[in-house]
Structures are given as C-alpha cells and as structure tokens.
Amino acid sequence: MASNSSDGDSSKSPKQPPLPSPLRFSKFYQSNMRILITGGAGFIGSHLVDRLMEIEKNEVIVVDNYFTGSKDNLKKWMGHPRFELIRHDITEPLIIEVDQIYHLACPASPIFYKYNPVKTIKTNVIGTLNMLGLAKRVGARILLTSTSEVYGDPLEHPQNESYWGNVNPIGVRSCYDEGKRVAETLMFDYHRQHGLEIRVARIFNTYGPRMNIDDGRVVSNFIAQALRGEPLTVQSPGTQTRSFCYVSDLVDGLIRLMEGSDTGPINLGNPGEFTVLELAEQVKELVNPDVEIKMVENTPDDPRQRKPDITKAKELLNWEPKFQLRDGLPLMEEDFRLRLGVVKK
Numbered sequence: 001m002a003s004n005s006s007d008g009d010s011s012k013s014p015k016q017p018p019l020p021s022p023l024r025f026s027k028f029y030q031s032n033m034r035i036l037i038t039g040g041a042g043f044i045g046s047h048l049v050d051r052l053m054e055i056e057k058n059e060v061i062v063v064d065n066y067f068t069g070s071k072d073n074l075k076k077w078m079g080h081p082r083f084e085l086i087r088h089d090i091t092e093p094l095i096i097e098v099d100q101i102y103h104l105a106c107p108a109s110p111i112f113y114k115y116n117p118v119k120t121i122k123t124n125v126i127g128t129l130n131m132l133g134l135a136k137r138v139g140a141r142i143l144l145t146s147t148s149e150v151y152g153d154p155l156e157h158p159q160n161e162s163y164w165g166n167v168n169p170i171g172v173r174s175c176y177d178e179g180k181r182v183a184e185t186l187m188f189d190y191h192r193q194h195g196l197e198i199r200v201a202r203i204f205n206t207y208g209p210r211m212n213i214d215d216g217r218v219v220s221n222f223i224a225q226a227l228r229g230e231p232l233t234v235q236s237p238g239t240q241t242r243s244f245c246y247v248s249d250l251v252d253g254l255i256r257l258m259e260g261s262d263t264g265p266i267n268l269g270n271p272g273e274f275t276v277l278e279l280a281e282q283v284k285e286l287v288n289p290d291v292e293i294k295m296v297e298n299t300p301d302d303p304r305q306r307k308p309d310i311t312k313a314k315e316l317l318n319w320e321p322k323f324q325l326r327d328g329l330p331l332m333e334e335d336f337r338l339r340l341g342v343v344k345k
C-alpha cells in the first residue's frame with residue numbers, strides 16, 4: 001500500500017524542519033487573553049479598560065456606539081498594539097475571536113435610558129442575545145453588568161441576591177430594569193441550555209472621575225452644580241436612599257467575578273447608605289458651602305431605598321469596597337474641576 005506520508009521518501013527532497021503541531025501553534029497564539037468590552041468607551045467601561053490594559057498578557061477590544069460613551073475616555077490607549085476600538089452597535093451581530101466578554105453596553109443614567117426606551121430595551125435584549133451568540137460560537141466566558149434596578153422599589157432592605165424585586169413592568173424605568181432582568185434570564189438560559197460560562201454582576205450606584213458632566217445622575221449633578229454655583233437639585237422627598245460605590249472598587253469587583261468560579265448574580269456596591277439630602281449636604285460642604293439646596297419634583301417609580309447586601313461578594317470574591325464616600329467625592333471633584341475649568345479657591 002502506498003504511503004501518503006512525505007516523511008517516508010526523504011531521498012527525493014531536502015529534509016524540511018518539522019511544522020509546529022496545531023496544538024503548539026494555537027498555544028503560541030493563545031498566550032494573550034483577548035478581551036472584548038462592550039460599552040468600553042463609557043464611564044465604568046473605560047476604567048475597566050485601564051485596569052485590564054495594565055496586565056501585559058491582555059489584548060483589549062472595545063466596541064461602543066458612542067451614545068453615552070466617548071473616545072476621549074480611551075485616548076491614552078489609542079495606537080497601543082494591544083488595544084483596538086470599534087464603532088459598533090451591539091444590537092447588530094458581531095463576529096470576532098475573543099476569550100472573554102465584559103458586556104457593559106447600555107445607557108445607565110435614567111435620563112439617557114429613558115430618552116429612547118425602545119432602543120434601551122433592544123440593547124438589553126437583542127444586544128445581550130448577540131453577545132451570548134458570540135460567546136457560544138467562540139467559547140468565550142461572558143460577564144453581564146446587570147443592576148440594582150432589578151430589585152425595583154425594593155420591599156426588602158438591604159437587598160440580597162435572592163430577593164426577586166418589586167418592579168413595575170410597564171413604567172418609564174422598565175426599558176432598563178425589565179431589560180436587565182431579561183438580560184439576566186438570557187444569561188442563565190444560555191448557561192443551562194448550552195453550558196456557557198457566565199458571570200452576572202448587579203451593580204449598585206457607582207460614581208467617580210470621568211462620569212459625563214451632564215450624565216444626569218445624582219453625584220455628577222450635585223458636583224457640577226456646586227462647582228458652577230448653581231442650586232443642588234434634590235428630587236423630593238430627599239429621604240430616598242442610595243449607596244455609592246467608587247469606580248475603582250467596582251472595577252476590582254468585576255474582574256474578581258470574571259476570574260472567579262461563581263456565576264452570580266452577585267451584588268457589587270458599597271453598603272454605606274445615604275439619603276439624597278445627606279449627599280447634597282456633603283457635596284455642599286466639600287465643594288461650595290455657598291450654594292443652596294433646592295427641592296424639585298421627582299420622576300415616576302423612583303426607588304425609595306437601596307443598599308446592597310454584599311455578603312456573597314465578600315465570601316465568594318473576597319471583595320469589599322475600600323473607598324468611603326468622603327474619600328471618593330474629592331477625587332471626583334478634582335476631575336470635574338479640571339474638565340469644567342473651575343479652580344479651587
């Protein structure tokens with residue numbers, strides 16, 4: 001029987017060096033971890049990019065449609081050989097080879113997610129389906145940044161992950177909170193049905209440098225108003241509470257979740273709880289004691305209380321926030337001063 005191997009007939013051709021085996025070849029190219037971040041030009045996304053780019057084995061690919069994100073947030077990485085930025089809207093499919101997906105893309109500030117609610121829910125549902133399809137195709141691990149808004153206007157306080165929430169399915173916030181709830185469902189269905197490696201984080205209110213000045217969320221509003229000498233707009237009654245997590249703590253939690261072995265959902269937030277009025281008073285004292293605090297009308301379905309139970313994150317990820325509000329606010333003030341061009345007196 002004729003041999004189909006060329007090795008046997010060395011007399012006819014000079015000896016060739018052996019080709020690398022497919023295994024060795026792929027190992028060589030997989031020495032880098034290729035990480036996709038949807039929404040990577042946004043506030044949290046760009047801080048995550050910074051942290052992941054610090055690790056030399058990582059290649060980072062950002063996709064963003066720039067609805068609320070900005071190239072400016074990523075300017076230090078432009079042209080870096082391990083970094084790529086793609087203008088893409090995740091409601092359209094994306095074909096790309098990656099090992100991990102951090103799926104953050106979605107406007108997160110109520111004024112922005114309510115601006116085009118149909119688009120917001122498409123981003124959460126179709127966008128998440130597209131990312132899950134991609135993860136399935138290439139065998140990537142995928143992390144969804146869900147939200148404390150899945151608890152709605154919570155009747156349990158503080159909120160732990162086993163609480164199912166109190167959400168209005170037809171309200172003005174539903175495009176976001178119901179959208180994220182469906183996104184979580186899709187993540188777990190792909191996990192159960194197709195064995196996908198999933199991670200789900202429920203992010204509580206987050207603040208820090210690089211938030212859009214006109215983002216509309218409470219910390220950025222109050223700091224910008226105080227710097228401009230405008231009244232701080234407390235939406236009534238002002239006794240509603242939130243728990244504010246500094247962005248670097250949050251990013252640390254996201255990476256621990258991705259690298260750990262638990263699917264989640266896991267709350268990531270700072271359990272320090274403040275009324276909105278208390279926050280206004282802290283910002284006033286820190287930034288500009290001369291500004292007044294003005295009570296304004298609230299928006300429908302505003303949650304009356306919110307505070308994460310982070311027992312699970314502590315136990316499973318060995319994570320807890322390091323920055324208290326009094327430590328983080330001055331760092332955000334400094335960044336806003338620079339961007340607004342307001343010098344400290």
Ligand SMILES: O=c1ccn([C@@H]2O[C@H](COP(=O)(O)OP(=O)(O)O[C@H]3OC[C@@H](O)[C@H](O)[C@H]3O)[C@@H](O)[C@H]2O)c(=O)[nH]1
Pocket residue numbers: 108109110146147148149203204205206216217218219221222233234235236240242276298299302303
């Ligand atoms: O100028 C303002 C803005 C907001 N607020 C109040 O501050 C509280 C927080 O409002 P924000 O708009 O900052 O954020 P919310 O807590 O409503 O939603 C956020 O929840 C968690 C994340 O998933 C999202 O970032 C976002 O949906 C609300 O009670 C709101 O009424 C003010 O009093 N004044």
